[in-house]
Amino acid sequence: MILSELINTLCNPKIYPHPVEVITTIETHISVVFLTGEFAYKLKKPVNFGFLDFSQLTQRATFCHLEIKLNRRYAPELYLGVIPLYLDAHKKLSFIQATPDDKPVEFLVKMQQFEPNNVLGRYLKTEVLSEQQSSQLAFQIANFHIKATSVSPELTHGQPDAILKPMLDNFTSLNDQLGQSNSVCFDEHSYHELSPILDSLMSWTQAEHKRLTPLLIKRKTEGYIKACHGDLHIDNITLIDDKPTLFDGIEFSETFRWIDVMSDLAFLLIDLDFREQRPLKSRILSLYLSRTNDYNGLKLLNLYQVYRALVRAKITLLRACQLPQEHPEITALKQVARTYILQAQQYTHTVSCPKLILLQGISGSGKSCFSNQLLDHVEAITLSSDRIRKHLFGIQPLERVSKSDRQRLYSAKMNHDTQVALKTYAKEVLSLGFNVIVDATFLKHEHRQPFYQFELRKPHSIPCGTRLGYTYHHIYIQADRQLAQLSIQQRSLRNDNPSDANAEVMTRQIETLEAPIFKENSLTLKASQLRQFFPEETIKQ
Known part of the structure; x- marks a missing residue:
């Protein structure tokens, strides 16, 4: 028929x-x-x-x-x-x-x-995801990736050549469109603007792929090549009963399905960039990493973001070229494709001087809430000591522990292990050019000192203007015992915070807290005032 x-x-x-x-x-x-x-x-x-x-x-x-x-x-x-x-x-x-x-x-x-207007691509035009929905989405993707089947070693999926081929195929398809004199998708002006950009992106892709080949091989060996969703863009996520739900994964190609989990996630991230939803991107990426612990995968993120942005451009043009030549949607589709190509170009530029922001304060001071608000003003990856502590302990972020386990969870050994992990991840993420927010109590000066003494080894030599290659910012959130205790009681009732610290833990923290010293150049904010408003102008300064 x-x-x-x-x-x-x-x-x-x-x-x-x-x-x-x-x-x-x-x-x-x-x-x-x-x-x-x-x-x-x-x-x-x-x-x-x-x-x-x-x-x-x-x-x-x-x-x-x-x-x-x-x-x-x-x-x-x-x-x-x-x-x-x-x-x-x-x-x-x-x-x-x-x-x-x-x-x-x-x-x-x-x-x-389901309601078409609840598909994320439409929903985010007029609505925002709540903090709970953002967490649900990040953890749904993370848990799916953790449980997904890893590719068999003897198969070619995930090998460096197999990863590069679809990337280069994008350039073939896009250049074919550019080269068609009668194409409905591109005119002569578009050709002169976009052709050199695509040539530059192809050269960058090949060079970056070559540089990262040892890591690509390691990723397959370590099981990160999995049966993924494969098409995890913003229009393949919807809200069902107000909860984000993935759908419409790829079935037609094993090549596109058996991929690195970071490539899968990158599709959603580039769509959030396209829609200028960068705070949401930062939240989802931070929460995803806190669940998977795959901070090493960040080394591949820009490579995969370039790839996914060009996939979006290619698919958009395929749709445009199926339409009659005078169809009113063609102009808009051309502009979308152009924007994705220019966006891909942006991912090839590393941040020259990333920021490291330390948030200090006792349990219940409001650090986590402030950290979440801070993402509206600075694109960053958040490292939460509470989430890392629970990951090291082998339990879920919101999983609660018994009294005896709480003593182990907040023991001297767990405190030490959490500090080591925070330093390791912060240094690694900074070295890749990402801004980092570290959310921890930082009770002792000796806990904070290593963070402003990192010596970064960046993948590329980029002038920063500081000896260390990053800028250090210390924010101390000052809270009294009564306010902190009330906050702990409220979050316990909500059960929406990974911290298991109770009033007893908070009391011990107050007894051992060392306030910032002069050379730390700290900004002190009162927790009582942060409950009323976000000090945007102070933060900018």
Whole structure:
């Protein structure tokens, strides 16, 4: 059956085996989704783009079943099954198999329909994710990656050459579009602007891939090449009952599915950049890393962000070139593709002089809340001593411990191990050019001193203007016993903070607290005032 006829037929409410009043369609370059009210049906287009081949019915059937299997890993409530379509005695499309001899003429993926405006790409245009929703999203992705199957060593997925190939394929596709004199996607001005940028990005990609090859090999050996989502952009995440839920992972290509977990995450991160949601990006990346402990993977992030931004540009242009030449959407799609290409260029520039911000204060002083607010003003990765402490202890961030385990959790040994981990991660992340916020009690001067004495070894020699290669900022949040105790009681009732410190722990902290000394050049903020307003002007100074 011709695709246009098939689409027109499926737009008829009467064809469905359940009551349907109105049908809305969502079309991409590879599929059409029919929203019927209670259920959604996805039709795969009979297309072949090289990296994807749905041209034969048997292929579409196979990939429909695989889509259900893979996406049930993170959204079992959404993916209901595969629905075959038949021709009835009058050669009309039907959901019913009239006789046992009737063969399917097409297949659909049946899903539970959800509110389209809750898809993150639309939702974030008018709404914001709450702190709880941001945490849920970060931890859902992290937990999925932790549990996902690692690739078998004998397979080629995850080998350096296999990683480079789809990256270079992007440039081939984009340059083909640039080189078409009659292309609806690019005009002569676009060619002269974007062609040199793509050439530069390809050279950078090849050089960066070569530099990182030893790490790429190590990542596969250590099990970071996994059966991932593969298409984790902002339009493949939705809110179900106000909780972020992943959907529509890649089924059509093992090459795109068996990837480094950092490549999977990078897709979401570049989309958040595109929508200028950088505070949300910082929160999700920080929380993800606190759960996976994969700080070493940050070394690959810019490489994968360039790759993912160019994937977005390529797919956007594929969609544009499927439209009639005078279609009103083409101009907007061209601009989106151009923006992603320019965005990819930005990821090749490392921050010249990253900031290290230490937040000091007793438990209950409001450090974590302040740290979260700070991300609205500085793009950074947050290192939380409470989260790292629990990771080292082998428990979940919000998992609570018994009284005896609390003594172990806050023992001298755990304090030491947490301090060592904080220093290690802070130095590593700074050396990659990321700003870092360290959220810890920092009771003793000796705990703080190592953080302003790092000597960074950066992957590239970049002038900073400081001897150490970063700028150090110390913020002391001053809280009295009564206010801190009230804060501890309130967060215990909410159960939304990883800290297990109680009033007893807080009392010991007050007894041993060493306030900042002159040479630390500290900014002191009163916790009581921070409850009322965020001191934006003071922070800027």
